[in-house]
Amino acid sequence: MTINPYHDKRLQWVAYAIFFALLALVPILLDDAFLLNQLSTFGVYGILALSLSLCWGFGGILNLGQGIAFGLGAYGMAMTMQMQSQDIDTNPIPPFMLNNALESLPMIWEPFWNTGTGIFLAVAIPTLYCLIFGALMFQARVSGPFFAIMTLAMLSAFYTVFIDLQPYTNGVNGISPPMPLEVGSLVVDPYSTTSYWIVYAVLLLSTVVAKLLTQSKFGLIVRAQNNDPERVRFLGYNVAVYETLIYAISGCMAALAGMCFTFLTQYVSPSQFDVGFSISIVIWAAIGGRGSLLWAIMGAFIVQGAQSYLGDEFLNTWILILGFFFILVVRFLPGGLAGLVELILGKLPNMSKQQKSPGEKPVDKASLKEA
Amino acid sequence: MDPSVVLSALVLGISIGSIFLVAALGLAIIYGTAGVINMAHGELIMLGAYTTYTLQTFLGVPFFLCLPLSFCIVALVGIAIERLLIQHLYNRPLDTLLATWGVSLVLMQGVRLIFGSDPKYVQLPAFLSTNLDLGIVNVSVFRIFVVLVAALLVFATWYTFYRTRFGIMVRAVTQNKEMAASFGINSGKTYMLTFAIGAGLAGVAGAMFGGLNIVLPTMGMSYVVEAFLMVVSGGGSLLGTILASGFTGQMQSIFAFIFNDTFARFLIFLMVVIFLRFRPQGLIGSGDTRR
Secondary structure, eight states: OOOOGGGOHHHHHHHHHHHHHHHHHHHHHOOOHHHHHHHHHHHHHHHHHHHHIIIIIITOOOOTTHHHHHHHHHHHHHHHHHHHTSBTTTBOSOHHHHHTTOOSOOGGGGGGGSHHHHHHHHHHHHHHHHHHHHHHHHHTTOOHHHHHHHHHHHHHHHHHHHHHOHHHHOGGGOBOOSSOEEETTEEEOTTSHHHHHHHHHHHHHHHHHHHHHHHSHHHHHHHHHHHOHHHHHHTTOOHHHHHHHHHHHHHHHHHHHHHHHHHHHSOBOGGGGOHHHHHHHHHHHHHHOTTOHHHHHHHHHHHHHHHHHHOGGGHHHHHHHHHHHHHHHHHHOTTHHHHHHHHHHHTOGGGGGGTTOTTTOOOOSOOSSOO | OOHHHHHHHHHHHHHHHHHHHHHHHHHHHHHHHHOOOOTTHHHHHHHHHHHHHHHHHHHOOOHHHHHHHHHHHHHHHHHHHHHHTGGGOTTOHHHHHHHHHHHHHHHHHHHHHHHOSSOBOOOOOGGGGSEEEOSSOEEEHHHHHHHHHHHHHHHHHHHHHHHSHHHHHHHHHHHOHHHHHHTTOOHHHHHHHHHHHHHHHHHHHHHHHHHHSOBOTTHHHHHHHHHHHHHHHHTSSHHHHHHHHHHHHHHHHHHHHHSOHHHHHHHHHHHHHHHHHHOTTOSSOOTTSOO
16 A cells, blocks of 8 residues: 555645745746736635635535625725725715715725725625624534525625615726725835735735644544534534634635735726626636645636636637536546546555656645545 | 505515526425435526527517427426436535536526527517506516416426326435335436426526516526525425515515615525524425435
């Protein structure tokens, strides 16, 4: 019985290190501001795929509404940035509110005068939402497909409400803050290396936190309840608490991704709550490999990279192909590309000691397929 | 408050409830029998609408004939989906959900490539597009027609599943697949036919919704979430789905009257979440169903 190098913890960390080292080279080698901005956006998608992989691949909680936390974070950031270009004495109300005949700044916008408070709220509100919604659902032992449907329903509800509250959110037009984000004296120009490094740092931090979580005792229980919640309950653990926590941590990461997205694009709209966007997140994680953090990120890079490479005229055909590909992955390769790599590495028993080649990326934690 | 306003809200509630019910009926059957969460249900509804549109526009088939034809054509699509994909995934419920979600993406995109993204319209017979004045309330004849068809479909479904030999077989397979198989019932075939009926019902729903609204490749999405909520909060049974649709339809109508349509929708979703917190098994359903 030989050990699959895929399951070697040290090799996994090596693969992660190589992956992030390569990403760190990008702004040094690249001199195209537009491309850098696009790559930063891919990084945001990577964070999203990672957050879903944590909750779905490890916790078994399929969240079809990951766009909720992402969108709330994005709106929080947009509100903060919008208020930075308003003046409390001369021009206190954003222009779109004036167009919607609002006389004064709504209460919910007041805290966003302060950049620090605004950024804090942009993370805290989505996380709090996940805690409350998760607690409600998981305490009632709603799980599996039913939880997935409820998240989808909530996503749909948020979508309609953000369009409906036109005076507060500018409806379908969304919010486009006129100026880049400023934190203290630091200006986060979306086309600069600064914004790339921020996204890089968030991605690195989320990945390390997620990886450490999965290797901790907490992660063990999360994975155990994925396999058999009833048995974990008999062992005296409160499964609902673990489910809620992993769901909220995943939501918190998605909110961070949403905030990065807003300062990168200087634009946010209800399309962040669109079902199609949340489908994309699931597709990234599924194709990359839901059970592998690194491959989930890679899945986002590959799918979004291919999409932008093919260009807009092929977009409709591309989505069709993507749909077929997604069905095939679910049907024949539930582990995604990560599962494929695991399979190939397992077939190379004698080479396991030389398996450190950087091009191969044999990543990641123990597969979930076996209990 | 003016009694006629209340009455018209009630009548509208019945109409909304019947729409929910028609959308949810096929879903409830498939879920109740095979335990499959069919995320492509909305797109089957959309296919029904496009079938009706195509039959009407290119072949000149009258609207009333389009309803049964939509049933048959979409049922065939349902059989294809079941044979090619779902029959391999019956023991992986979360993956069935994902796979059918992929199917919904493919169907939506396929229809968009063929018909384009611009809205299409289903022509209704002249007498259905008129309004009926009942003295205090004024309702469109087509909405009454939808209520009648909903009642008819419920009766036909009930009859099929509770009064025919096929229905006994379906219920036997639902209760205990192995035991049913040992009595010579082909469970694979039973699932397939049930799936076909569920898909066909979505087709009829689509044919009617085409008359109610514009026909778009994305139209399925707007019905499917509500349909799921009806099935989940109803507990997956036929009666539960009927009750949930009727009740939610009324609530939607009342909330829409007090606030507005979208906020009413939000409130309904919130109510379902809170309802499930205290009654996760739904309105009707034993505590330990598939969950």
